Amino acid sequence: MAAAPRPVPCIHRQPGKASTHVARCFPEPPKGPSAPASSTNPLLSLLSAVPDWADAVSERRIRDRRPLYTHADWRDHRSSRRHLRHLLSSLTSRVILSLAPPVSAFTAFAAAIATYNTLLPAYALTASSLPYQLTAPALALLLVFRTEASYARFDEGRKAWMRVIAAAADLAGMVMRHHNTTGTRALLNYILAFPIALKCHIICHSDIKKDLQGLLSEDDLNVVLRSKHRPRCIIEFISQSLYMLDFDENKRNIMESKLSCFLEGIGVCEQLIGIPIPLSYTRLTSRFLVLWHLTLPVILWDECKWIVVPATFISAASLFCIEEVGVLIEEPFPMLALDELCKQLHDSTQDVMSVQNLVHKRLAAKTKDQDSGSRRCSDNGQDFDEPYQPDEFRGNERVLLVEY
Structure with a gap:
């Protein structure tokens, strides 16, 4: 059987130009749409209805804007009624909705095993619990490492964005x-x-044209929209x-150093988006969890009987929830309040500009009043530029001058 042709670099040379453009030619994809297997098999379509619904709800919820916490939010966060509030909002939780397909499947499988063992006790499916006792620490280590690695990525993305926001605020303050x-004013708009x-570069379904509509001019916005890397x-x-404006050289160098924070932020964000946690580890954790809960009813039947059904439900809901949280925060940026951070930067910059104008007017008026007061005092024969001296000292000074 002949091997598929490997892609080779192709050099395209335009007539009349000495430069060459190197592009990579890939084999053309097979023609004709390939229909998924679930659309051709009614049974598979029925079985995939619940996972498709849960995934659609989860993806729709993940696009919700995350708010920045206020003092009132922190009070609710540490309230003693938070447990009841979290329990009542379970049906609207994105994590719990995404767990509906696997948890319901494993619970139904446990019920089927329990029914089989009840109807055919002579051929009951049972096994020793010793393998579970030996492999439980391994599963715990897998889940702990998975969540810790995901939170490390979340924390790295958060710190990268804090550096970007801080650099933008410093650069805007210098301008x-x-x-x-x-x-x-145009440079300040570019910084904001x-x-x-x-944010629009790293978050899917973002409308950059709408977000930058009132910030950039129409011509500048068209240039940004045509760019591949906005x-x-x-x-x-x-x-x-920075080069077109008349900044002094030292200040321009300081302002250009802030752009390195922007480039570093781009690199960190693209790295977190393009490189996930090693897929072999993610697959290993998922397979371990699936095999664990498929054999759990068999292991617990001798001791628990029909209690294996709620026991499997609780175990699957708990362990898969931990794994789901790890997968959820592995992509950190939809979990961060990036829209609110951008809005906060814009509002704080506008507030600083208004405060600067107000303070400048106030100081200018105060200086004008002091100058006018100094002129009035000079007209009356008294100079306020001299330091104040007591009458006794001034008198003694006059006496000394006379004696001298």
């Missing part, structure tokens, strides 16, 4: 201290647009604006 011109472009396009706007 606002410069004299107010059309170029500085970068976190939004990065965050780097915004960085290019910022970099060229």
Whole structure:
């Protein structure tokens, strides 16, 4: 049987140009749509109805905007009634909804094993619990490592975004201290647009045109939308604006150093999105959990009888919930309040600008009043630039001068 042809680099040369464009040619995909197996088999379509519904609800819920916590949210978070609130909201939980297919399947399988053992006690499916006692620590270590590795990725994404927001705030503060011109206002808008472009770059179903509509001009927005890498396009706007404006060399170098934080944030975010936890470990944890709960009714039948059904339900709901949380936070950015962070940066920048204008007007008015007061005092023959001296000292000074 002949092997499939390997992709080879192809060099395309345009006539009249000395440069070459190197592209990689891949074999064409097979023509004709390939229908999934579930659409051709009615039984498979029926069995996949519940998982498809749960996945659709989960993906719709994952696109919800996450809020930043306030003082009231923290009070509710540590309230003594939180356990009752969490229990009552179980049916609307994304994690629990995604667990409905596996937990219901394993519970039904446990009920089938219990029915079989009750109807045919002579051929009952039973086994010793010693293998479970020996393998339970291994399963615990798998789940612990899975959740710890996922939280490490979540924490890394959070820290990367905090560095990006802090660098944008510092850069915006440096620009606002410069004299107010059309170029500085445009540069400030580019800085505020970068976190939004990065958020839309790493989160699916984001509408960057809607998010940047009122921040960038129509021409700039069209350039960003045509770019394949929109965050780097915004960085290019910022970099060229720094050279076009009349910043001094030292300040420009400091401001350009902030752009390295933007590039580092892009690299960390793309790394977290493109490289998951090793798939072999994820598959191992999933297979271990499945085999564990498929054999759990057989192991517990001698001691528990029909209690194996609720026992399997509780075990599957608990262990699969831990694994589901690990999978959920493995992609950290939908779990972070990125929209609120971008809005907070924009609002804080607007507030700082208004405060700067107010303080500048107030100080200018105070300086004007002091200058006018100094002029009035100078007209009356008294100079307020001299330090105040007591009358006795001034008198003694006059006496000394006379004696001298």
